[in-house]
Amino acid sequence: MKGWMGKFRALFLFSSLALVLSGCGKENLSALKPEGYGAEVILDLMILSIAIMVFVFIVVMAIYTFVLVRYRAKKGQENYIPKQTEGNKALEIIWTVIPIILLLVLAVPTVQATFDLAEESTKKSDIQVEVTGSQFWWHFEYKGQEISTSQDLYIPEGERVYLTMKSSDVIHSFWVPSIAGKVDTNPGDNENSMYLEAYEEGVYWGHCAELCGPAHSLMDFRVVVVSPEEFEQWVNDMKNVDPKAEPETTVAQEGQELFQNNCLSCHAIGSAPKGVGPNLTNFGDRTKIAGILEPTKENLVDWIVNPDEFKPGNNMPSNLVSEEEASKIAEYLMQLQPSKITPESAKE
Ligand code: HEC
Ligand SMILES: [Cu+2]
Structure with missing residues (x-):
């Protein structure tokens, strides 16, 4: 009876483990x-x-x-010692x-x-991106292009994109499992490099692969692979962003003002060096909010009011604005869609 229960338990344990692990098979x-x-x-x-x-x-x-079979002791050989050989x-x-x-x-x-x-770019015309890992998000700057963005890395299909990588705080590790291997980002001047070469258009998940703090497991990002023509378009759209452009609706205009007063110290819009928080130039095109939440207005308001609830220990203060103000800011942020190339169009 006991043995039977033991077997049953083991079976149960392994089948639930299989079930849990199969959850890791995100697209x-x-x-x-x-x-x-x-x-x-x-x-x-x-x-x-x-x-x-x-x-x-x-x-x-x-x-x-x-x-084992051929040389086992036969009947009558109980104390038999076989011939000893050496060398x-x-x-x-x-x-x-x-x-x-x-x-x-x-x-x-x-x-x-x-x-x-480990091959590094030798040409000047190659696409080169400076990647910075930060608790708990990723920043991307396109060298020589004056484009800054965060969380979603846009690259063209079929071309090598060279990355130089560092960290602004602790060690992180940049990993897009289905496209390339993982490479650590270090603090200080110790830069690493790698390249991405994706075969097909689509959106690919990335993770930080080095335990880096309380929200490490939530340090997700995406690589958005588009056609070379779309990429060129994206680069142009991003370059031509006017950071001070006035939004269309009055709510969004109020949101813009609230944003400028409360958030701009950490979040840049337009080309800028890495700030304390993610660059929001094309926030309206993000595949996720903060790398993890579905990009709905409701989630965005919840995030703005209380980011710590979603990513424990992250560096954005909670309760900077009221829920009502957050709702106006959300209206403003979600219409920041400078690029006609969105991840949705990339997937088709
Ligand atoms: C002290 C700096 C700081 C201030 C001020 C700040 N943030 Fe943040 N914000 C951050 C950091 C850091 C993150 C990244 C959090 C993470 O993912 O770990 C972030 C993330 C975000 C994100 C997710 C970005 C993305 O790419 O998905 C949004 C949206 C955002 N902040 C909105 C705001 C708004 C709106 C305000 C003003 C009410 C604000 N933040 C004020 C530091 C700040
Ligand atoms: Cu990390």
């Missing part, structure tokens, strides 16, 4: 479904190393089973050389891929 967030060059190279290496491991496991298990040159050479060969088979493509993926 476009899997290193096992590569949609970019880096992710593909890395998956190939994983498959190669697993194949080698499985091969070694099978061979060892086969020899082990054979020896066999041929065998020793074989079991030294085979692992060396296996390691070489693994090492050569691994080292090759490491250098390949």
Whole structure:
């Protein structure tokens, strides 16, 4: 009875675990479904190393089973001690050389891929983005373009986009599993670099992959991959933003004034160096609010009044404005859509 219960419990535990883990299969967030060059190279290496491991496991298990069966003590051999042998040159050479060969088979493509993926841009015309990780959000500046944005990184399909990366506080790690490998962002002058090359248009999830504080698990961002023509359009739209442009409705105009008085110290609109908070130039086009909330007006008002409720320990103060004021600001922020290229149009 007890054994039966134990088995049942184990089965229950594993099936619930499977259920929970299957929740991790968010669309476009899997290193096992590569949609970019880096992710593909890395998956190939994983498959190669697993194949080698499985091969070694099978061979060892086969020899082990054979020896176990073939040389077990037979009847009347209870205290039998087999003939003792020591040193066999041929065998020793074989079991030294085979692992060396296996390691070489693994090492050569691994080292090759490491250098390949660490390639830096040598041309001036390449798209280069300076990435900064901050508790608990991401900032992006397009070098030589005077474009600043946060949370959603726009890149063109099929082109290499070179990233130089740093942190403004603690160590973070930039990871878009289905497009490329992960790279740490360090504080200070210690910059890292990598590139993204995405095969298909779409929106790809990214995560911070280095425990960096209370809201680390909520440090989500997106990579928005658009066609090269759309990307050019996006760049133009972003460059031509007038940060002081007056919104159409009176509510939004009031919101703009409230925003300028209460929020502009931390949030820039238009091209600007990284501030204390995310750049909101194209906030109306965001795929999520603060990387995690659906972009509805209701969520935005809740966020503005009490950001700590959604991302514990984040650096935006709560209760800066009343709910009524927040609602006006939300009206203003949601119409900040300078670009005709939105993630929705990118998905089609
Ligand atoms: C002291 C600096 C500071 C002030 C003042 C401030 N914020 Fe923030 N804000 C931040 C930080 C930091 C974040 C990033 C939070 C995170 O995701 O961890 C943020 C995030 C946001 C976001 C999400 C941005 C995105 O890209 O999704 C919105 C919207 C926002 N703030 C609106 C406002 C509004 C409206 C005000 C004025 C009432 C305001 N903030 C005042 C620091 C500030
Ligand atoms: Cu982080």
